[in-house]
Amino acid sequence: MIYVKEEDVPKTKTRKNFIKKFLTGKKIPSYQDPQFTIIQCNGKGENVDGASRSITELWELTKSRFPATSMKAMVKILFELIEEDKSVILVWCDKIQKVVVKYVPNTSAEWISKYSLKNHYTKKGVDGYSLADYNEIKDKL
Numbered sequence: 001m002i003y004v005k006e007e008d009v010p011k012t013k014t015r016k017n018f019i020k021k022f023l024t025g026k027k028i029p030s031y032q033d034p035q036f037t038i039i040q041c042n043g044k045g046e047n048v049d050g051a052s053r054s055i056t057e058l059w060e061l062t063k064s065r066f067p068a069t070s071m072k073a074m075v076k077i078l079f080e081l082i083e084e085d086k087s088v089i090l091v092w093c094d095k096i097q098k099v100v101v102k103y104v105p106n107t108s109a110e111w112i113s114k115y116s117l118k119n120h121y122t123k124k125g126v127d128g129y130s131l132a133d134y135n136e137i138k139d140k141l
Helices: 015-023 055-065 071-084 114-120 131-139
Strands: 039-041 088-093 098-103
Touching: 015 055, 015 071, 015 098, 055 071, 055 098, 071 088, 071 131, 088 114, 088 131, 114 131
Parallel strands: none
Antiparallel strands: 088 098
16 A cells, blocks of 8 residues: 555545556655655656656555545546546556556546557566556456
């Protein structure tokens, strides 16, 4: 499980609104423990827009506030966000070896970036998931 402080991400009524908080470029630190003593990610990332979170990290974060959230529900919410805001996209991140959800403002993005689709579609991340796996989950919704 991964946790965030309530002052960094206030409580939300829906999972979708909670997840949106991580897709706006705000630098949100996350923790490995509910006491907020062990940093999991400082939220800064390598760019000015803050860290891009992997789908599994977003899932773990969401489960800390909404415990019954399944991976299928997570993918459904992400797909809805991508449909609503064409600036949200899935990409393969070489640095952390996982699929991440990236916010790219003012673009007309697809569900999966063309580069990631072409070069990393079936590559399994360290979390055991590939872009192909997420696409399969999406197709079964």
